[in-house]
Amino acid sequence: xxxxxxxxxxRQQMEQAQEVGQHMGxxxxxxxxEGRLEVRFYLLNPKDSLDxxxxxxxxxxxxxxxxxxxxxxxxxIVNVE
Numbered sequence: 001x002x003x004x005x006x007x008x009x010x011r012q013q014m015e016q017a018q019e020v021g022q023h024m025g026x027x028x029x030x031x032x033x034e035g036r037l038e039v040r041f042y043l044l045n046p047k048d049s050l051d052x053x054x055x056x057x058x059x060x061x062x063x064x065x066x067x068x069x070x071x072x073x074x075x076x077i078v079n080v081e
Contacts, residue, residue, distance in 0.1 A: 023048050024055070 029038040067073040
């Protein structure tokens with residue numbers, strides 16, 4: 001089981017994150033031969049007004065930070081829209 005305190009996340013922050021997760025889903029498509037993956041967030045209820053760009057930005061930043069920190073991999077983030 002994941003202990004949020006080990007990652008510097010408070011119980012309140014974790015509860016807020018879990019609330020967001022009640023409104024959205026995620027689809028991950030792997031293209032192994034191309035070395036590429038696509039992550040798509042979607043609203044479980046299309047009438048919700050949740051900004052899907054925010055989790056996209058957060059995941060992108062975390063992924064870039066993690067690979068830079070763990071493996072020394074450098075690169076760039078390309079914004080399409």
